[in-house]
Amino acid sequence: MRLIALMSSGIDSPVAAYKMAMAGAEIVLLHMDNRPYAEDASSDDAIALADRLRTVTGQEMPLYFAPHGPSQEAIARGCPRPYQCVMCKRVMQRTARELGRKLGCSGIVMGDSLGQVASQTLRNIRSENIGLDFPVVRPLIGLDKLEIEAVAKDIGTYEISIRPGHGCSIVPVKPITEADPRKVSELSCEVDLDALAATSADAARLV
Numbered sequence: 001m002r003l004i005a006l007m008s009s010g011i012d013s014p015v016a017a018y019k020m021a022m023a024g025a026e027i028v029l030l031h032m033d034n035r036p037y038a039e040d041a042s043s044d045d046a047i048a049l050a051d052r053l054r055t056v057t058g059q060e061m062p063l064y065f066a067p068h069g070p071s072q073e074a075i076a077r078g079c080p081r082p083y084q085c086v087m088c089k090r091v092m093q094r095t096a097r098e099l100g101r102k103l104g105c106s107g108i109v110m111g112d113s114l115g116q117v118a119s120q121t122l123r124n125i126r127s128e129n130i131g132l133d134f135p136v137v138r139p140l141i142g143l144d145k146l147e148i149e150a151v152a153k154d155i156g157t158y159e160i161s162i163r164p165g166h167g168c169s170i171v172p173v174k175p176i177t178e179a180d181p182r183k184v185s186e187l188s189c190e191v192d193l194d195a196l197a198a199t200s201a202d203a204a205r206l207v
Contacts, residue, residue, distance in 0.1 A: 004109070005109035012111030014053060014157040023139075027059060029062065030100075033068055052155070099201040
């Protein structure tokens with residue numbers, strides 16, 4: 001089983017990739033390069049996290065970077081501001097799907113933990129997955145933050161993930177927590193999320 005893991009420079013997603021690797025999955029890592037809405041440090045730390053995961057899992061874990069800034073900008077222009085994070089996750093999943101299919105992956109790994117942040121409420125997760133037609137594995141979904149941090153500390157990713165410079169400057173002040181699935185579908189067509197994702201996947205590069 002080969003899976004593509006969406007990996008930010010935060011705490012959760014490297015732990016999710018680790019857990020699935022330990023469960024026997026062959027992992028490909030995908031970092032959505034959020035510049036100019038993120039600092040260079042975020043991308044640098046994604047590289048460091050990938051190196052650490054290779055050490056603790058013994059896997060090759062190729063790391064790809066896909067441009068995400070243009071998609072963020074298109075979402076900001078075409079969608080109500082509270083929907084930015086939900087639509088962002090939809091583009092990321094679709095980019096992972098497109099690249100994953102090219103690389104022989106059969107699903108996506110994400111570091112979602114239910115209710116931990118606005119985009120991870122059950123209704124938002126449902127809205128993010130509409131029309132994806134590709135399996136998404138969420139190994140941390142029932143864990144709380146302390147449990148996730150404990151694993152991160154144990155495998156040596158925690159100290160990398162808490163380095164400064166990991167914020168996203170396009171996050172809305174009040175992100176929606178109960179996204180309307182019908183509205184999400186309509187907005188996805190209006191901004192053509194599939195086209196944004198295809199462009200991002202095509203531009204992905206092996207780091």
